[in-house]
Amino acid sequence: MRIIVTSLVAALSIALSAAAAPAKKPPAPREGVAFILDAGRILLDVAFTTPDGQERKALAWFNMGMAAPVLTSDLYRELGLDRGAPLRLRIGERAFDARADQVKDGDGGVGVPTFDHLFAPRRVEAMLPARMFTDYVLRIDYGRRLFALDAPGAKGPEGPPVPIQLNAETGLAAVEAQIDGETRALVIDAGGGYSWMRGDIARNLLARHPDWLRAHGAVGAANANMVDFAFEKEGDVLRIPSVRLGDSVELSGLGFLGTAPVLGGFVESAFGDLFWDNWRKAAPAPVIGWLGANALRDFELTIDYPNRMSYWRRQKAPDAAELDQPAITLVRNGARYIIGGVAQPASRPQAPLGVEIGDELLTVDGVAARGASKENVLSALHGAPGERKRLTLERRGARVETNVEVESFR
Incomplete structure (x- = not known):
């Protein structure tokens, strides 16, 4: 009986001590605006302001390697920039603006892919540079796909x-x-x-x-x-x-x-x-x-x-296998993915792949390529070295099937 009483007293003492101690607060959630990572590129939901004060939402590519904001021609006109109206937008709770003459009208250009080329089937209508945010x-x-301006x-x-x-x-x-x-x-x-x-x-x-x-x-x-x-x-x-x-x-x-x-x-x-x-x-x-x-x-x-x-x-270790896929280089032409080249791995001579430059890639292991996003096509090609991928190609109007080996580029 004495052992039981002693144990009860000890348990009660521990419980009272725990109650008296200040509870540890859970870490505060990190604030930010969720973003989409599309083939490594950051896409943000942005609220633009139209000339009549309405909110116009669009996906925007955050690009730290360019200096001027870029809008598709349709969005440029819808926001009145062609008539001299300023660019006004909001990301989360932060508001930003720029003069019309600081904004580029129309994506694309010499050597610059259009937003569709990079992101279709997602509809991206703007590119925002870091220049707009350098006061923050x-x-x-x-890791959490969060974008914040503090x-x-x-x-x-x-x-x-x-x-x-x-x-x-x-x-x-x-x-x-x-x-x-x-x-x-x-x-x-x-x-x-x-x-x-x-x-x-x-x-x-x-x-x-x-x-x-x-x-x-x-x-x-x-x-x-x-x-x-x-x-x-x-x-x-x-x-x-x-x-x-x-x-x-x-x-x-x-x-x-x-x-x-x-x-x-x-x-x-x-x-x-x-x-x-x-x-x-x-x-x-x-x-x-x-x-x-x-x-x-x-x-x-x-x-x-x-x-x-x-x-x-x-947040995590680097991915040494990031490039492992068949040794092909792709060119995007509208909704189509074309074999633009056969890469030469450094580890060994490239075995014949059964592909020709100019072939259209139609499927990878049954996954359709035409009209798919770049991320989905690259994901379908990615695999373990030595794994075989079955490609369906269109060559001069005929369909061709070939099995190609995944190469290691580690």
């Missing part, structure tokens, strides 16, 4: 700090990266589906480290734009063992597409790389490329624009 602290939580000092950022350089006029932000013992500047570009770099820099790195080469020809997510230019189709996919940002952020085994010359090697040797030389004019430093979704998606990334600092809180 930007937080992109890839007032400076409102929240304590999480993760190791890395200083940024900022071009205040364009909104492009860059970080210094240690690559192969050299300091290089890279733009942080959440608008890029994959990390790309100048072809001349990539070729110099591969001359010193040929084992970094994974493929000649864009594959998987590195085939980010699917445009019919050698620039992408004939680029080199390489993996850099260590890209170090600041003192404590390391990106291991980071993949890049080193682009091919836009107009051929002779023109590039005479006049420079036309694409990169023009694009980097908007950057804050002589950058060699950008860090795209494959570098950023493993983090909660915070960019404190006013204080020129970024914070990188790692």
Whole structure:
């Protein structure tokens, strides 16, 4: 009996102590606006304001690698920008505006895919640059798919700090990266589906480290734009063992597409790389490329624009298998996916695939490609090395079936 009483007293004492102790509050939920991640690119629900004060909702692509907002021609006119009305919009509770002359009328252009090319069947009607948000602290939580714009000092950022350089006029932000013992500047570009770099820099790195080469020809997510230019189709996919940002952020085994010359090697040797030389004019430093979704998606990334600092809180390990698929490069033509090239894996000679450049990809293991999103097509092609994928192709009006092997690009 005494043992029972003693036990009851002890239990009562523990219960009273627990009741007296202050209860631990659950962590406050992280605030933000939910976003869609489409083939690595961030899409936001945005409320635009029409000239009569009505709300017009649309999907917008958040692109940190361009300087000016872009609207489809239809939306540009619907919002009255063609008549000089300002652009007014809201993301969550934050309101923003821009003058009509600061906004580009119509997506697409020379070498620039249209929104449909990148995102169809999703209807995307606008592109918003970071330039509109540089008075705030930007937080992109890839793990929870949350996008937030906080007032400076409102929240304590999480993760190791890395200083940024900022071009205040364009909104492009860059970080210094240690690559192969050299300091290089890279733009942080959440608008890029994959990390790309100048072809001349990539070729110099591969001359010193040929084992970094994974493929000649864009594959998987590195085939980010699917445009019919050698620039992408004939680029080199390489993996850099260590890209170090600041003192404590390391990106291991980071993949890049080193682009091919836009107009051929002779023109590039005479006049420079036309694409990169023009694009980097908007950057804050002589950058060699950008860090795209494959570098950023493993983090909660915070960019404190006013204080020129970024914070990188790692959420998961990098995906070494991200590019594993048959060695084909795709070109998107409207709703159709065309074989634009056969990539050459670095690990072994490419066996015949039974595909020809110009074939239309109709199905992958029975999954329809025509009219599907880029993300769904790449997901269907993705697999384990050695796995076979059954492709249905259309070649000069006839249907062709072929089994192709998934290659490793790790």
